[in-house]
Amino acid sequence: MVDHKALIVALDFDDIDSVLRLTDQLDPSLCRVKVGKQLFTRVGPSAVEQLVKRGFDVFLDLKFHDIPNTVANAVSAAADLGVWMTNVHASGGSSMMNAAREALVGRQNKPLLTAVTVLTSMAEADLAEVGFQGAALARVVALAKLTEKAGLDGVVCSAQEASELRKVVDPAFALVTPGIRLKGDAMGDQKRVVDPAAAIAAGANYLVMGRSITAATDPIAAIKRILSSLEPE
Structure with missing residues (x-):
């Protein structure tokens, strides 16, 4: 069954007023929201x-x-803010991820802790440029296994890798997938993109979407259409 709040709306804005105007139009029972570096650094x-x-x-x-x-x-400070999920880079290694996990032990309202595998803006040529030889999928799988071994709750990955990851990680291990686009949407700076229904079918748990919702004339109607498309026919 698809999580009734599988959609995470990316709030990529420069000011809090824009955020509040948008969230006035959203229903927290239907979606979650993402605060990234842009908004966090500004506000x-x-x-x-x-x-x-x-x-x-x-x-x-x-x-x-x-x-x-x-x-x-940093992870402890994020938890103090009352967040539902926060993340680290899996390429920081097991010692770093173990320290992050241990920082949350004993908390009553412990956020999910996930790790980024390979950014969805990176293609194999980009990985080669930074010294990784091989397919992006192999890198993602290796980092996901390392993340699971460190005891984190899941990874951030492209939905293009979700079906392969589902073969090697526990069913409860969360797959958070940015780079989700509706058919016909511009790709922007993303390179490994998937549409919402295909992402869920591949095994993704959470879909991070930005402009497809935030730039819509009626954002809540857009969310309802997307959620409807995720249900089995």
Whole structure:
């Protein structure tokens, strides 16, 4: 069964007023929201706090990647904000991911902790440029296995890799998939994109979508159409 809040709306704005105008049109019972580097850097933690007060589950998408102690403290600070999910880079290694996981032990309202595998803006030529020789899928699978071994809750990956990951990770291991586009939408800076229904069919749990919803004339109607498309016929 598809999670009734499988959609995560990416709030890629520069100011809180734009965020609040959009979320006034959204229903927190139908979707979650994502705060990334753009909004967080412009507005700060108050953006998260205001969204939490409005009843939204917030995915704080800052992709922490640093020495273990620094990442552990950052993840702890994210949890203090009341976020539903936060993330790190799996390429930071098992010591860093273990430290992040341990920072959340014992918390009553512990957020999901996920790890980024390979950015959906990267194709195989981009990976080769930074020294990785081989298919993007092999890199994603290796990092997902490392993430699962470290005890995290899931990974951020392209939906193009979801079906292969479902063969090698536990069914409860979450797959969070950005780069989701409706048919006919511009790809923007994404290179490994999938439409919503295909992503869910491949095994994705959560779909991160931005302009397809935020630029719609009626964002909540767009969400309802997308959710309807995810249900089995």
